[in-house]
Each structure stands twice: as C-alpha cells, then as structure tokens.
Amino acid sequence: AQSVTQLGSHVSVSEGALVLLRCNYSSSVPPYLFWYVQYPNQGLQLLLKYTTGATLVKGINGFEAEFKKSETSFHLTKPSAHMSDAAEYFCAVSARAGTALIFGKGTTLSVSS
C-alpha cells in the first residue's frame, strides 16, 4: 500500500526566497512520485514526476524535486519564489504507471512581497 505525508499544511516565504515543500512517502514497491499545483477554482496541473532514472527531476516554472530512497522523501524546491507561485501543492504516489494517484493533504504556499 502507498501513502503520502506532506509536512506543513501552510508555508510562507518572501518573494525571492527559497521554496521548500516537504513530502515523504510510503510504498511497498518502487514508487512513481508526482507534484501537482492547484490554483484557486482550477484543476490540478502537473509540475514534475519521478518514475525511474535520474533522482533529480526538473519541472515547469523553475521547480525541481529530488527522490531520496533512503529517506523516502521527494521534496519540492524552487530557488527563488515569485508571487505567482502562491497556490496549493500536492505530492502524490502511485504503485505503477497508469494507476490511480494517492495524494497528500496538500501544502498551501503563500508568497509575500
């Protein structure tokens, strides 16, 4: 069985500061890991994904995440926050490609000027 824990339901940063959103997973098989972003009244948009191969994954809008098997983590980072990054971020895991996603509870990112 798979599960996801997102540490911190709310993260606040200043514009230009480092963004770090934490995600830990549990999986009985090698996981597929995803980060999605959700803007108000919109659906989820894929930021990046890890399936196999390189453990540092680059996504859209300057975000990246690193898969660390030993720590069962997949934290999302961005070197410099923009106001437009304010949204809700969800980490998700699946057992294999083509199966349903199991989501964490989400982290709301606030960016102040």
Place this chain on the structure above:
Amino acid sequence: EAGVAQSPRYKIIEKRQSVAFWCNPISGHATLYWYQQILGQGPKLLIQFQNNGVVDDSQLPKDRFSAERLKGVDSTLKIQPAKLEDSAVYLCASSLSTRPQFFGPGTRLTVL
C-alpha cells in the same frame, strides 16, 4: 489540444436530492478517473475506467454513487441521494495508458 472538460462547474442541492456530473476527457485518452476532494484534503480516487470498463471502484460508495463511461469516451458520475458529507470538489482526470494524468477544473458540489 483541448483539456479535460467538466460540467457543471458549481452545483448546490438539498440533501437527499440527486445530482449528476459530466466529464469529457482529452481525445484519445483511454483511462479516466473520478476523484473526490473534500475541503482541506487531497483528492481521493472514486473510480477508474479503462475504455468503458471499470478498473478500480473499491472506494466508491456504491449505495449512493454510480458512474458510467459511455462508449469509452464521456463519463457521468451520479449521487443519489446526496448527503451533507458529499460536499466536495469532484475532479475528473484522463491519461494515455502509462502517461501522467491531466485534470479537469472540477465540479464544486454543496449539499445543504
């Protein structure tokens, strides 16, 4: 390329009433998912279709929820009768076999 379409975007009903949601996936996507997102939580799978067959409906409350996928394209999700705890956003997603899922904008249901 058109995205996943959902309608209506918002719906308000009284408890014990019925409601239906519609989803049109991205053209050619064989896999379709319905998720329920309760306020403050991540989405939770209700049902997964592969073409017009059900792959996983283990978390669908079958006493009140039903879903179908017509001709392997559009899908409808129905709730009958609705309860207060059904208030949520209902998200439809589609994917090409092993590719990542694309999500629609969702339908926000309020049950009074």
